[in-house]
Amino acid sequence: MINNKKAFILYIICFFLFASFFIFPKYSNDTRLFTFYLKEKIEEPFFYFGQNINNFLDTFKKNTDLIKKNEQLLKRNEFLKNVNDYLKLTTSKYNDQYKVFHDENIPIPKSIGVRVIGDRNLTFNKSFIINKGSKNDIKVSNYVIDGNEIIGRVKSVYLNTSDVVTVKSIDYGEEVIINGQSYIVTGTNNDYLSFLRKKDSSQEYNFSKNQIAYVKNNSINLILGKIDFKNNNPIIYTKYNFNLDNLRVILDD
Structure with missing residues (x-):
C-alpha cells in the first residue's frame, strides 16, 4: 500500500512538472538552453584533447615521411658520390698525356x-x-x-x-x-x-x-x-x- 502511494505521488509530480513546461514554455526553453550549455562545457575539454592528439599524430606522420625522404636523398647522394669517384678515374691528370700518345681520351x-x-x-x-x-x-x-x-x-x-x-x-x-x-x-x-x-x-x-x-x-x-x-x-x-x-x-x- 505504501509503495502504491509513493508511485502515485511520483506520478503526480512528473505530471505537474511536464504540464508546467507545456503551459510555461519559457521555463522549458531555459532548461533546454542550460542543458545545451552544460553539454558544451562537458564536451569542451574532450574536443581540446582530441584536437591536440590529432595534431600530434599528423605532425608525427609528416615527420616520419620526411625522415624516409631524407634517407632516400642520402642514399641518392651517396650513389652520386660513387659515380663521381668512378668518373674521376677517367679524368685524371694523365688524360691529356694519354690523348697525345693515343689520339683519344682514356676509355671509360x-x-x-x-x-x-x-x-x-x-x-x-x-x-x-x-x-x-x-x-x-x-x-x-x-x-x-x-x-x-x-x-x-x-x-x-x-x-x-x-x-x-x-x-x-x-x-x-x-x-x-x-x-x-x-x-x-x-x-x-x-x-x-x-x-x-x-x-x-x-x-x-x-x-x-x-x-x-x-x-x-x-x-x-x-x-x-x-x-x-x-x-x-x-x-x-x-x-x-x-x-x-x-x-x-x-x-x-
Whole structure:
C-alpha cells in the first residue's frame, strides 16, 4: 500500500512538472538552453584533447615521411658520390698525356649496375648474390665495385644471378700495385688482406701507413685498400662496412 502511494505521488509530480513546461514554455526553453550549455562545457575539454592528439599524430606522420625522404636523398647522394669517384678515374691528370700518345681520351670501362639479393650480412658469410648473370654479359672474375673501390669479384655465374666473393673472404686473392711494385695478397675473413709473397721475391717490403694498394684493370686503377701494420707485419685494410646499395660490375670489353 505504501509503495502504491509513493508511485502515485511520483506520478503526480512528473505530471505537474511536464504540464508546467507545456503551459510555461519559457521555463522549458531555459532548461533546454542550460542543458545545451552544460553539454558544451562537458564536451569542451574532450574536443581540446582530441584536437591536440590529432595534431600530434599528423605532425608525427609528416615527420616520419620526411625522415624516409631524407634517407632516400642520402642514399641518392651517396650513389652520386660513387659515380663521381668512378668518373674521376677517367679524368685524371694523365688524360691529356694519354690523348697525345693515343689520339683519344682514356676509355671509360663498360659496367652494369647490380643489386644484392638474399643475405646482405657479411659478418659470417663473406660472399653474396647479385641479380645479374650471363644474360647481362657478366663473367667469372669480373670486378664488383663501389665507386672506384673493389668490393669483390664474381666467383660463379648463372643465367640471371651471380655469386660474388668479397675481398674480406679467405677465398679472395689478388695482385696489387704499391709504389709501382706488384705483390700477391689474400683475404683473411677479417677486415684486412695479408701478403702471401712478393711477386718478385727479391723485393723488400718498404711501406708506409695509409699507402694506397690498387689493382690495374685495363686502363683504370681500382682501389683495394690502404696499408697498415699488424704485429709489425704489413696488411691491407678494407672498409669495415661495405655499401651494398650502389654496386656495379665491370664488364669485359
